[in-house]
Amino acid sequence: MNTFDFTTNYTTVEEEIHNIQIxxxxxxxxxxxxxxxxxxxxxxxxxxxxxKVQHEDFQVYTPTWExxxxxxxxxxxxxxxxxxxxxxxxxxxxxxxxPFIKPYLKQGKYTVVLxxxxxxxxxxxxxxxxxxxxxxxxxxxxxxxxxxxxxEYIRQTDEIYSPQVYYxxxxxxxxxxxxxxxxxxxxxxxxxxxxxxxxxGVYIQDPSTTYIGPNVQIGKGSIVxxxxxxxxxxxxxxxxxxxxxxxxxxxxxxxxNITRAQxxxxxxxxxNKLEGCIIGQGTIMGDEITVKAQSVIEHCxxxxxxxxxxxxxxxxxxxxxxxxxxxxxxxxxxxLNKVRVMPGxxxxxxxxxxxxxxxxxxxxxxPCACVTKNVxxxxxxxx
Numbered sequence: 001m002n003t004f005d006f007t008t009n010y011t012t013v014e015e016e017i018h019n020i021q022i023x024x025x026x027x028x029x030x031x032x033x034x035x036x037x038x039x040x041x042x043x044x045x046x047x048x049x050x051x052k053v054q055h056e057d058f059q060v061y062t063p064t065w066e067x068x069x070x071x072x073x074x075x076x077x078x079x080x081x082x083x084x085x086x087x088x089x090x091x092x093x094x095x096x097x098x099p100f101i102k103p104y105l106k107q108g109k110y111t112v113v114l115x116x117x118x119x120x121x122x123x124x125x126x127x128x129x130x131x132x133x134x135x136x137x138x139x140x141x142x143x144x145x146x147x148x149x150x151x152e153y154i155r156q157t158d159e160i161y162s163p164q165v166y167y168x169x170x171x172x173x174x175x176x177x178x179x180x181x182x183x184x185x186x187x188x189x190x191x192x193x194x195x196x197x198x199x200x201g202v203y204i205q206d207p208s209t210t211y212i213g214p215n216v217q218i219g220k221g222s223i224v225x226x227x228x229x230x231x232x233x234x235x236x237x238x239x240x241x242x243x244x245x246x247x248x249x250x251x252x253x254x255x256x257n258i259t260r261a262q263x264x265x266x267x268x269x270x271x272n273k274l275e276g277c278i279i280g281q282g283t284i285m286g287d288e289i290t291v292k293a294q295s296v297i298e299h300c301x302x303x304x305x306x307x308x309x310x311x312x313x314x315x316x317x318x319x320x321x322x323x324x325x326x327x328x329x330x331x332x333x334x335x336l337n338k339v340r341v342m343p344g345x346x347x348x349x350x351x352x353x354x355x356x357x358x359x360x361x362x363x364x365x366x367p368c369a370c371v372t373k374n375v376x377x378x379x380x381x382x383x
Contacts, residue, residue, distance in 0.1 A: 046130065047108035047151070048082035049101055050075070052116045053091050057178040065116035067182065070189050071213050071231065074176060077119035077189075081126055082112070097147060098159050105151055113147040117176045120185055121146075125172045132166065141166055145173040189214075197224075219254060237270065250279075253287070260293070269304075277308075282335075292326070299335055309349070316355060317341065325349040325367070332356075345375075 052065045052075060060067070065075040079086055087104045097113070105111060110130065114121060129148055133141040139153040142163040176182045193214060194207050201220030204210050209226040212218075216230045219238030227244045230236075234247055237254030247263045253270035261274045265281040268274070272285060276293025279285065283297050286304040291297065295312040302308075302319045309326035316332035321343040328347050330339045332355035341347060341359040350368040359365060360376040 045109040046083065046085065047106040047111050048086040049104050049111060049113045050078050050082065050086060050088045050116060051091050051113065052088060055117065055177045058182075064176070067176075069119050069176075069182070069186055070193075071215070074119045074182075075116045078114050078116055078121055081121050081123045082114070096159050098154055098157060101149075102154065105155060108151055111147075111149045111151045111154065113149070115145055115175075118145050118173050119176060120174050120188060121172045122169070125169045128168055129166075132168075143168055143173060144170060145175060261291075317353075322346065322359075325351070328353070330355065 052063070055064045058064050058067070066073045068074075069077060075088070079088065085106065085108060087106075089104060092100050101111070101113060110133065112126060112130070114126075129141060129143060129146065132138075133148045133150075138148075139150040140160055140163045141148040142165050144165065144167065171188065174181065174185055174188070176185050190211070191207075193212050193216075194204055194210065197212060197218050198204055200218075202218045203223045205223065206226030209228070210224055211229045211231070212224070213231045213234070215232065216234040216236075218224070218230075218236045219240065221239040222236060223241045224230075225241070225243035228242050229246045229248075230242075231247070232249040234250055234252070236242070236247075236252045237256075239254055240252060240256040240258070242258045244260045245258050245262065247258075249265050250263045250268065251266075252258070252263065252268045253272075255271045256268060256274070257272070258274045260276040262278045263274075264279075266279045266283040266285070268279065268285045269287040269289075271287050272289045272291075274289075274291045277291040277295040277297070279291070280296065280298035282299040283302065284300075285302045286306075288305045289302055289308070290306075291308045292310040292312075294310055295308055295314070297308070297312075297314045298316075300314050300317045300319065303321060305321045306319050306324070307322075308314070308319075308324045309328070311327050312324055313329045314324070315330055316335050316337065317330050317339040319341045322341045323346040324341070325347060326349045328349070329352045331352060332339065337355035339353045339355045339357055339359075341353075342361045342363070344362040345359045345364070347353065347359060347365040348367040348369075351365045352370045353359070353365070354370065354372045357371050358374045359371070360374070362377040363375045365371055365375060
């Protein structure tokens with residue numbers, strides 16, 4: 001099995017999604033993906049305060065900042081744009097912003113105040129606000145749903161009165177105050193992720209039926225057709241085609257063709273053809289493997305150049321450069337008892353392999369045979 005390198009072949013959403021800004025209509029801003037060098041202060045000179053806001057209009061017992069937005073709590077989308085110098089506090093509606101934040105001030109030259117109900121906020125917008133504050137030499141920069149303070153100024157004042165509001169990327173400050181707003185925000189985030197991958201060389205044929213989570217990485221030249229869900233931590237190499245499939249917490253190499261398949265908690269190598277099958281937990285697959293429809297593979301190690309037919313049930317097995325015909329089943333009571341099918345072996349249709357048997361090199365298991373003992377090329381197993 002080749003070791004495929006994911007470190008350079010895919011694009012990374014988690015680190016960059018907060019740097020991009022895509023309008024909810026799908027229109028891309030001219031500067032959204034350009035690398036910009038902003039005259040922002042050193043990270044250690046900026047402190048962050050994120051205020052957790054509870055909105056009663058949600059009518060839920062769960063704190064609203066814990067509501068899930070694309071696989072992450074709403075609060076995480078906000079704290080992810082900050083540095084390690086972040087303090088998270090509960091809102092106190094009875095206090096003004098200055099006396100409220102004073103106990104949480106640290107040593108940074110600037111203090112950025114954000115709110116948990118703005119999960120669309122991006123690092124790029126925060127950087128632009130900091131640069132604007134520095135350039136204008138402001139002591140207070142109030143955004144639509146944010147503040148930047150010169151920390152020393154706030155230490156010496158009791159309150160700010162009618163500060164001027166400055167406008168930046170207003171979509172970033174859309175407030176999730178109810179489920180209708182949260183739905184609009186979620187749709188915007190979905191579009192940002194899809195546009196991110198398309199900008200980095202991934203062809204998404206039907207965005208309306210495609211879901212790609214924030215922790216998904218896809219290599220250039222890959223094609224994602226309609227009715228595809230990529231959820232959890234997923235890594236996909238270059239030039240892979242995925243159609244009508246569900247993939248969760250899996251690593252997939254390059255040049256694969258995956259159609260109507262379900263992959264979960266598994267590793268798949270390069271140049272494989274998976275059609276209508278389930279590749280389940282604990283499975284590691286090599287290269288140039290074919291798996292036909294209705295087959296289920298779990299807790300298996302499938303080496304290179306293995307052919308697996310229709311409606312096979314393979315659990316707790318090792319398969320190396322062999323042929324597994326239609327309807328083959330592996331019976332194993334636990335993960336320690338594995339079936340091993342060695343290079344050149346053929347297990348013909350309807351056969352059952354009972355762990356821990358070994359089908360040796362070049363051995364042939366006849367159709368519908370029930371194998372309970374080791375099989376070698378000199379001792380073929382017949383029905």
